Amino acid sequence: MRAIAFLCLLHAAFHETSGNPYSWDGARQSPPGDNSVSKVCVADKSACGCCLMKTNLDRMKEFLTLSTEGLTKYLNKSKMVINNMRDARSAFSASLNNDQSLSCRGPFVNDNVIPYKHVFLNWENGYNDNTGIFTAPRSGVYSFAATIYSTNSTGHTENTCANLQVNNVATELWEKYGQDPEDSNTVVIAVKLAAGDQVAVNLRQGCIICDNKNHYNTFTGFLVYATDEMS
CATH class of the missing domain: 1.10.880 (Transcription Factor Skn-1; Chain P)
Structure with missing residues (x-):
């Protein structure tokens, strides 16, 4: 050629x-x-x-x-x-604390937002560990899960109860105190949020939760898919 x-x-x-x-x-x-x-x-x-x-x-x-x-x-x-x-990635996961010894939160005379202090993951910084509130960075479908736990080994006999609140709409977690030494409950939901909507776990009046480095109490959420642009 x-x-x-x-x-x-x-x-x-x-x-x-x-x-x-x-x-x-x-x-x-x-x-x-x-x-x-x-x-x-x-x-x-x-x-x-x-x-x-x-x-x-x-x-x-x-x-x-x-x-x-x-x-x-x-x-x-x-x-x-x-x-x-x-840009669409948004996820967080946190537990109540990371203490060596078991400690409990509650009971309180009023409902109280739980601040999960030990943060495993916080993409997009939507979760605030000071307030315990997750704020959606963008509109979309999200999945949330919360687990509560307590034990009577600390001498407490109160119920283990909380609710997962999405814009003041609650999904209940309730475990009545019984003869067994430990109480726990878990809830998982999928919900559509707008940018700026808030989600938190509320410790109910008169209830307790207990945790240590084993991370029995957790609050987790992530964006399944976005429905529009970031706010």
């Missing part, structure tokens, strides 16, 4: 010096009345072959350019989708 191209170049150069009106850029303008250009392909088949080769190369270049532009477009679109997926 290289040899053929080289011969064509030599041929074109030879005809350039000999006044041949045909070149790599096609037919040259001839003086009026000069029909030598129209006779080139008839008189010189090799000149037509070189020009045909250049035409095909130009077409191939155009095709490759369009293909590259198309691939670049799809690549940029894929990058945008990946970036949106990264």
Whole structure:
């Protein structure tokens, strides 16, 4: 192939010096009345072959350019989708504490939001460990889970109860004190939230929960899928 191209170049150069009106850029303008250009392909088949080769190369270049532009477009679109997926990540998980010894929270005379202090994960910083409240960074469907636990080994005989509150709408967790030494309960929900909506776990009036480094009491949530852009 290289040899053929080289011969064509030599041929074109030879005809350039000999006044041949045909070149790599096609037919040259001839003086009026000069029909030598129209006779080139008839008189010189090799000149037509070189020009045909250049035409095909130009077409191939155009095709490759369009293909590259198309691939670049799809690549940029894929990058945008990946970036949106990264932006859509929102998840947290926390436990009541990380103490060596068992300690209890409650009972209180009123309902009390539980601040889960030991944070395992907090993508997008939606969870506030000072208040115990998760604020949705963007609209979407979220999943939340809460587990409560207490034991009478500390001398407490109160019930173990709380509720998972989503914009003041509660889902109850209740374990009545009985003869067994430990009480626990878990709730898992999926709910649609708007950006700015808040979720928390409320310790009910007169109830207790107990925890240590074993992390019996946990509050977890994550974004399943987003429904619009971040606020």
